[in-house]
Amino acid sequence: MSITTEAPPAQSRAKGPAPLRTGADFLASLDDGRCVMVDGERVKNVATHPAFAGAARSSAKLFDIAADPAMRDRMTYACPETGKPIWRAYQIPKTHADLKAKRLASETWSEVSHGLIGRTPDHVSNFFTGYAAVPEVFAQGGQQYADNVVNFYGRMRDNHQWMTYAIVPPQIDRSKPAHQQTDPTLYAGVVKETDAGIVVSGAQQLATAGVFSDWIYVSCIHPLRPGDENYAIGVAIPANAPGLKLYPRRPFALQAPDAFDNPLSSKYDESDCFLVLDNVFIPWEQVFIYRNLQVCFEQWWKTPSHAYGNLQAQARYVTKLRFMMGLAKRMNEATGNDANPAVQIQMGELAALAQTVETMLEAQEIRATIDDKGVIWPCRASLYAVMALQSENNPRMVDIIRELTGAAMISMPSSVKDLQSPETVGDVERYMGSGVMGAKERIALMRLAWDFIGSEFGNRHQQYEKFYGGASFLVKQNMYRCYDFKRATAMVDRELAGE
Ligand SMILES: Cc1cc2nc3c(=O)[nH]c(=O)nc-3n(C[C@H](O)[C@H](O)[C@H](O)COP(=O)(O)OP(=O)(O)OC[C@H]3O[C@@H](n4cnc5c(N)ncnc54)[C@H](O)[C@@H]3O)c2cc1C
Incomplete structure (x- = not known):
């Protein structure tokens, strides 16, 4: 049996906070x-x-x-x-x-x-x-x-x-x-x-x-x-x-x-x-x-722990979605589809989903409440509402990007070596660029997109967005506990009472 645990270094509180770690x-x-x-x-x-x-x-x-x-x-x-x-x-x-x-x-x-x-x-x-x-x-x-x-x-x-x-x-x-x-x-x-x-x-x-x-x-x-x-x-x-x-x-x-x-x-x-x-x-x-x-x-x-930790998680997710929007926009530009009205409608749906997450993040702050000890708690109904839909909305967003890119992420050379070898660089540069960017730039963009949604890393991220806050049925139960049913049913009861 082990009998000691080593604490990480610089653990003293007696002298007050240690210098910020680099x-x-x-x-x-x-x-x-x-x-x-x-x-x-x-x-x-x-x-x-x-x-x-x-x-x-x-x-x-x-x-x-x-x-x-x-x-x-x-x-x-x-x-x-x-x-x-x-x-x-x-x-x-x-x-x-x-x-x-x-x-x-x-x-x-x-x-x-x-x-x-x-x-x-x-x-x-x-x-x-x-x-x-x-x-x-x-x-x-x-x-x-x-x-x-x-x-x-x-x-x-x-x-x-x-x-x-x-x-x-x-x-x-x-x-x-x-x-x-x-x-x-x-x-x-x-x-x-x-x-x-x-x-x-x-x-x-x-x-x-x-x-x-x-x-x-x-x-x-x-x-x-x-x-x-x-x-x-x-x-x-x-x-x-x-x-x-x-x-x-x-x-x-x-x-x-x-x-x-x-x-x-x-x-x-x-x-x-x-x-x-x-x-x-x-x-x-x-x-x-x-x-x-x-x-x-x-x-x-019964503590604000889950709400504070997941406020961070949602702030992180909003950043990721912003990056995803930028990626989708640049890919449409690369393929020459950016001005196509049908593509703009798909991008509009993508943007609506991303913007909803951002606005719900702000709602957690705006609707936050202060407890009797003076501690502020983010609005958990806003948090769980957006988290509960994440396991369905995130795959929807990834799917829209897959739709938009067609084979662009796949019809790329096997590796950067094809841009270096004299036997291949000519073909790559001639056929793999786009109307608005050279081959190297376009390949770099598509590699980024593939790593974001298609690679093993990208796929692990989809699993992460589904499960990092627990299985979605549990998050929906959290939402059930937080929703203001009292106000909702009171309206129905007033109507039934003829008030
Ligand atoms: C990439 C990734 C990173 C993670 N990071 C962390 C981390 O940092 N720390 C940590 O502690 N955990 C982490 N998790 C684990 C995560 O918290 C769990 O995966 C999550 O809580 C779900 O638990 P489970 O995987 O055991 O699934 P289970 O609880 O076994 O559920 C699996 C599925 O079974 C079905 N199911 C099971 N029970 C029910 C039920 N009662 N009603 C309806 N359907 C049901 C649902 O479809 C559910 O999605 C991570 C998970 C992933 C995928």
């Missing part, structure tokens, strides 16, 4: 002994391994942007205790202007990858910001858990930490609850308690960007039943904890060595990690929920 600091921190398994082998250093180096460099830019004095106001706020700069993601918002400032910071980070890195460091940090805003939910399990969550939030905030999460049990047998699986240690759960902490074993899915994060939050958003108490936990685990193994799905960057041919897969494959925990020890101060079904459920819905 991209170089972030890249250096990845070489910390974390156990990432690819193709049956342990990765020596995530920052330099070909599967992850491109996305690591892209992620490093996020840290540099936040540390740039010119971006201070956009990306950070003054720590309430010391006045030093802290990432906006950790700001507990009190006003509509605070909420907007947080959204703009997320927008800036999302633009680094055109919205293609989903779990930037502002996603799960916003969940912890929501927990720290309403620690009473955690106090239902004992005051110490509320204290732990507030202290841990402060520790992450002051040290500019990146956390990701794995909050869904593995899909082993969904017909049975956690405690009735064939082996009680298949799902991540408590196997031992000591004076110093708890020991957790089992598996959990699916920590997107887990290979790059400082910490992984292991909890459960999946419905749990009485008898499942061992799995009703909320714990913070350092990515290099002894006993923790990360299994990323197939890294697309390994099949995408050339940035010209694979412009997105080579730079923005954030990875999604299946976790295996083998007797991982977690000190009590990193335990926020302990064998408590009610707190495990309420953490998502």
Whole structure:
């Protein structure tokens, strides 16, 4: 059994916030002994391994942007205790202007990858910001858990930490609850308690960007039943904890060595990690929920955590849709179809879907409400309305682009080498350009489009947009809980009463 966990460096709160981390600091921190398994082998250093180096460099830019004095106001706020700069993601918002400032910071980070890195460091940090805003939910399990969550939030905030999460049990047998699986240690759960902490074993899915994060939050958003108490936990685990193994799905960057041919897969494959925990020890101060079904459920819905985290997710999605619109427009221009009225109608439908998401993002802010402690909560009805339709609207948008491009993305040469070889360059340059751009420019554009919607990277993104916020039937249930049925039925009742 493992008995210690190494905290990531620079974790002291005593001296107040640490200096903002740079991209170089972030890249250096990845070489910390974390156990990432690819193709049956342990990765020596995530920052330099070909599967992850491109996305690591892209992620490093996020840290540099936040540390740039010119971006201070956009990306950070003054720590309430010391006045030093802290990432906006950790700001507990009190006003509509605070909420907007947080959204703009997320927008800036999302633009680094055109919205293609989903779990930037502002996603799960916003969940912890929501927990720290309403620690009473955690106090239902004992005051110490509320204290732990507030202290841990402060520790992450002051040290500019990146956390990701794995909050869904593995899909082993969904017909049975956690405690009735064939082996009680298949799902991540408590196997031992000591004076110093708890020991957790089992598996959990699916920590997107887990290979790059400082910490992984292991909890459960999946419905749990009485008898499942061992799995009703909320714990913070350092990515290099002894006993923790990360299994990323197939890294697309390994099949995408050339940035010209694979412009997105080579730079923005954030990875999604299946976790295996083998007797991982977690000190009590990193335990926020302990064998408590009610707190495990309420953490998502009775704190603003889910709303803050998904406000970031929607800001990121709006950026991605903007990029998608730009791509579609440039492709129509390249094929000479841009002025065709039929094409403009299809583009109008695409634009309507994209604009709806953007407007619903703003609605979350405009319709936000302030609770009795002065904390502002984004409007969850607006959030879940747009999220609930995402699993249907996103494939519709991708399909419109497929319609518009015909074979343009496919009738391209095999690789950049065809632009270099004397045997092929003549044909490529003569036949593969368009009326408005040369062959190299057109091939680059179509490669971008293919990587966006057609490549393995593009297809994983479609799965991501369907599932990152949970299966759509669950999001629709959230919407059901948030809709103002009282007002709606009152209208009907008044009419029936003849008023
Ligand atoms: C690319 C990607 C990235 C992800 N990133 C993260 C992450 O960072 N952290 C994390 O914790 N999780 C992440 N997830 C996991 C995600 O949270 C889960 O995939 C999601 O919650 C759905 O759970 P599941 O995959 O176990 O599907 P299941 O719950 O098994 O459901 C699969 C399908 O079965 C059907 N179904 C099952 N039960 C019902 C029901 N009661 N009513 C109606 N239909 C039903 C539905 O069609 C549903 O879509 C990610 C997933 C993907 C695909």
